[in-house]
Amino acid sequence: MDWFKLSLQLNKFPIKRALKALEKIQGIPEEDYAEFLRRRRNAIIDYHIQHNSFYREFFHWDGFDNWEKVPIMKKADLQHPLKERLSSTYNIKKAYIGKTSGSSGHPFIFAKDRFAHALSWAGFQDRYSWYGIDLNKSLQARFYGIPLDFYGNIQERLKDRISLRRRFNIFDLSEEKMQAFLDRFKKSDFNYLNGYTSAIVLFARFLKDRNIVLKELCPSLNICIVTSEKLFERDKKLIEEAIGVPVINEYGASEVGLIAFENSENQWIVNSEDLYIEILDEKNNVLPYGEEGRVVITSLYNKAHPMIRYDIGDIGCLSKDSSLKKPILEKLTGRTNDIARLPDGKVVPGLTFYYVTKTIIEDNGNIKEFVIIQTKIDAFKIEYVSKEELSEDQKNKILEAVGTYVGKNLNIHFERKNILKRSQSGKLKQFTSRLTDS
Structure with a gap:
């Protein structure tokens, strides 16, 4: 049939x-x-x-x-x-x-x-x-x-x-x-x-x-x-x-x-x-x-x-x-809307952050998933699911890579989650900017 x-x-x-x-x-x-x-x-x-x-x-x-x-x-x-x-x-x-x-x-x-x-x-x-x-x-x-x-x-x-x-x-x-x-x-x-x-x-x-x-x-x-x-x-x-x-x-x-x-x-x-x-x-x-x-x-x-x-x-x-x-x-x-705007006027694709953190995090099997959220013009939050908290050494490596590939003097906050929020359809949005167009 x-x-x-x-x-x-x-x-x-x-x-x-x-x-x-x-x-x-x-x-x-x-x-x-x-x-x-x-x-x-x-x-x-x-x-x-x-x-x-x-x-x-x-x-x-x-x-x-x-x-x-x-x-x-x-x-x-x-x-x-x-x-x-x-x-x-x-x-x-x-x-x-x-x-x-x-x-x-x-x-x-x-x-x-x-x-x-x-x-x-x-x-x-x-x-x-x-x-x-x-x-x-x-x-x-x-x-x-x-x-x-x-x-x-x-x-x-x-x-x-x-x-x-x-x-x-x-x-x-x-x-x-x-x-x-x-x-x-x-x-x-x-x-x-x-x-x-x-x-x-x-x-x-x-x-x-x-x-x-x-x-x-x-x-x-x-x-x-x-x-x-x-x-x-x-x-x-x-x-x-x-x-x-x-x-x-x-x-x-x-x-x-x-x-x-x-x-x-x-x-x-x-x-x-x-x-x-x-x-x-x-x-x-x-x-x-x-x-x-x-x-x-x-x-x-x-x-x-x-x-x-x-x-x-x-x-x-x-x-x-x-x-x-x-x-x-x-x-x-x-x-087109997945972009990060920085204090110096620089505009970078949101995926730039994802590449940076992904390369470092994947060296360790601890992290299961993560997303990146821009909360302010100079502030970003990395939400992640893991067996254990990221070590200070791992966080510093990410901060160093962000400074090299994205921009200096950015505030990065790490937040460990039990589960990451998905859309109603089940998609996981890898980068989100919460800045308004203005």
């Missing part, structure tokens, strides 16, 4: 039509791809200008002959009631309704028409097949959060059951709970893991501390797919050693679907079938391949809700080896 396909069909998502459409798009020759993208971009703009009053007003429509004049959509622009943003040809019952995680600080509810949603899933199914994973038959160990309210919880577990997913609830990552995770792997024929990077890294550390290779206890495992949070090279090596399977990087967002997926040659292949990806500078100019800027996405088939030149809030770079049909995401360096 093709359970995955059946579950989409029961919810009136035309997955058969989407799979055929995806195959047809993939068959377009490279030399014809620019024309395909031009027609699709024009078609989706024309549709929303005709049928979506919100987008018509947002665009200040008076005709256009240059794609680069199409306005950029920010997440804050979409924080209006959904009924005001829906196309007139759709209603809530005729579309798929979802909500962003809010990790950027701008959560909003969005809609996708049923074909666009099915096309997104066709893309996932295509990429997973690169590694022998069949969404209709392969059993997934799912390291995600789950709604805690009764009806939301039941609904999510029912979806998991139909979609061949078994949930590993990451809101409790105590050693007792991870032992229970391990026991489940011993009893089930899981084919792959899928989930948030930080949770799978923590489970991998649990395994490594016990000299366990998960695949030896669950031989059916083939791959591990990590998503939603940055994967560091050290963490990738740790997961591959502890779980015993290749680690694959997935980049996606609920409002647009699959953005990029890592192939066997360690390239992040961008989804160019139903999305159009641009990298822009601060003045909204399109950057050439090889230059870093803001990731801006157009959903080419979503007629229910405009996602046109949508600034997703990430910073990235497309490889110089990219083409229109096969864009390659060379790097994804973080979110």
Whole structure:
């Protein structure tokens, strides 16, 4: 039984039509791809200008002959009631309704028409097949959060059951709970893991501390797919050693679907079938391949809700080896709002702190997880989970590294926690600034 396909069909998502459409798009020759993208971009703009009053007003429509004049959509622009943003040809019952995680600080509810949603899933199914994973038959160990309210919880577990997913609830990552995770792997024929990077890294550390290779206890495992949070090279090596399977990087967002997926040659292949990806500078100019800027996405088939030149809030770079049909995401360096501002006016990526502390802390197996919070212009707090308190020597090494790589005369406060706070979806935000824009 093709359970995955059946579950989409029961919810009136035309997955058969989407799979055929995806195959047809993939068959377009490279030399014809620019024309395909031009027609699709024009078609989706024309549709929303005709049928979506919100987008018509947002665009200040008076005709256009240059794609680069199409306005950029920010997440804050979409924080209006959904009924005001829906196309007139759709209603809530005729579309798929979802909500962003809010990790950027701008959560909003969005809609996708049923074909666009099915096309997104066709893309996932295509990429997973690169590694022998069949969404209709392969059993997934799912390291995600789950709604805690009764009806939301039941609904999510029912979806998991139909979609061949078994949930590993990451809101409790105590050693007792991870032992229970391990026991489940011993009893089930899981084919792959899928989930948030930080949770799978923590489970991998649990395994490594016990000299366990998960695949030896669950031989059916083939791959591990990590998503939603940055994967560091050290963490990738740790997961591959502890779980015993290749680690694959997935980049996606609920409002647009699959953005990029890592192939066997360690390239992040961008989804160019139903999305159009641009990298822009601060003045909204399109950057050439090889230059870093803001990731801006157009959903080419979503007629229910405009996602046109949508600034997703990430910073990235497309490889110089990219083409229109096969864009390659060379790097994804973080979110645009993940920056630290210092007293001397210096602005540094929040991940700079993470790299500094991670390198030092990982030399000692004591620390399990940590996050960094900017509380004042000159003050930062490092919250961490560990078996033992950080020693004064370890703290001094971190302070010295911060002074070298970030800035001098900063106040760093260390706070040991039993558990770190995650978002409602289960994500662990590695750096947070509590400074206001002013």
